[in-house]
Amino acid sequence: MARVRLSVEERRAEILRVAVEQIGARGVGNVRIADVAQELGVSSSLVLYHFSTKELLVAEAFAHAARGDLARLRELLGGRGSAARRLRAAVRWYAPTGQAKGWRLWIEGWAAALREPVLRDVTHDLDRQWKAAIAEVITEGVAAGEFRCERPEDAAWRLTALLDGLAVQMTSYAGRLSRTTMLEWVDEALVRELGIDRERLRSAR
Template sequence: MPRPRTRKAPAERAAEIVTAATALAREQGLSALTLRAVAERAGITSGLVAHYQPSMDDLVARVYTDLVEEEVRDVERVVEAAADPARRLGALIDTLMDGARDELTVVWVEGWAMARRSDALAEAVRAQMQRWQTLVEGIVAEGCRTGAFSTTEPGEVAWELIGMIDGLNAQSLARGTDTTRFAHRTARAAEALVGAASGTIPVARS
């Protein structure tokens, strides 16, 4: 006898679809999120996915936001454990360039590219970029208040630091090389940008 099909509550089914899409994006990137692929990962029909997620653009934006917010929270925990602004900046560089976040680098790179064709994703990308800006700018501004840093433009410096780290990670991913070897150089460049004494931003990798 065929097994009876269990009808799930709408909220449970919708959450199941988002979970499947998130796992797929983590493994294969945002571009893998097609109606058919998400349905296969969730073990349901494409029609059921379309019923609960009528806009794939909205689903992609939701998945992007969930993945990046998880990364931001993880990095915040690492940074907050450091004792002072210089060490916090070093911890930020270390954890973002340790080679363990390649799947998130793919999500970021594809998010930037795909956002040109999706208003929902563009809004999500801008919101998450602002979250990173706020995190890094807060570290730099605190360093300025304590006298560890001397820049008068913490916001602009934060943007430059994020761009430097993102660029190196994206380049390393494309080249198939190891980003960790650039951590020491990035820390020395960060010292110049924030106006810190040479050698005061520590990183674990040299």
């Protein structure tokens, strides 16, 4: 059977999808252009036509993996209800045991970014977008009189740093920390950062 001819955009998306899978399975250091090509049943030269180096492919794959989660984050933060309700829902979704991006993939990316400038630029930009989205809803809550927070940007940094750190612990040392305890710590952080009491946070509508 003849192979279906894909548009440039479709082919790039297909390559990126498989690259994400290969990174998750093999790790950034071990994945090869040939592995991605073989999985797709195409030549390595075709992959290189769309992504001229492995470093560029890996960086674009991480950006591709994050786009859906960024869209979901903004959907949660921009939905109906109080700022507290929206922020708590988004933070719990983003948490290590939530439904957001595969944490193992991102830990791989952070480690590789120490050595790969292209990947470092991509992960830094994605991190900036996450923090900006969190800071925006905190600012909105302050303006509405829900929160007491003098520096929303700082609060967003601390919240995402806590979640990222918990993700490393829970991914690297599975079973050492329960999901219930982790979510309690996240709620405690929200209470501190937003200047609201725990019952108000939990009953936010």
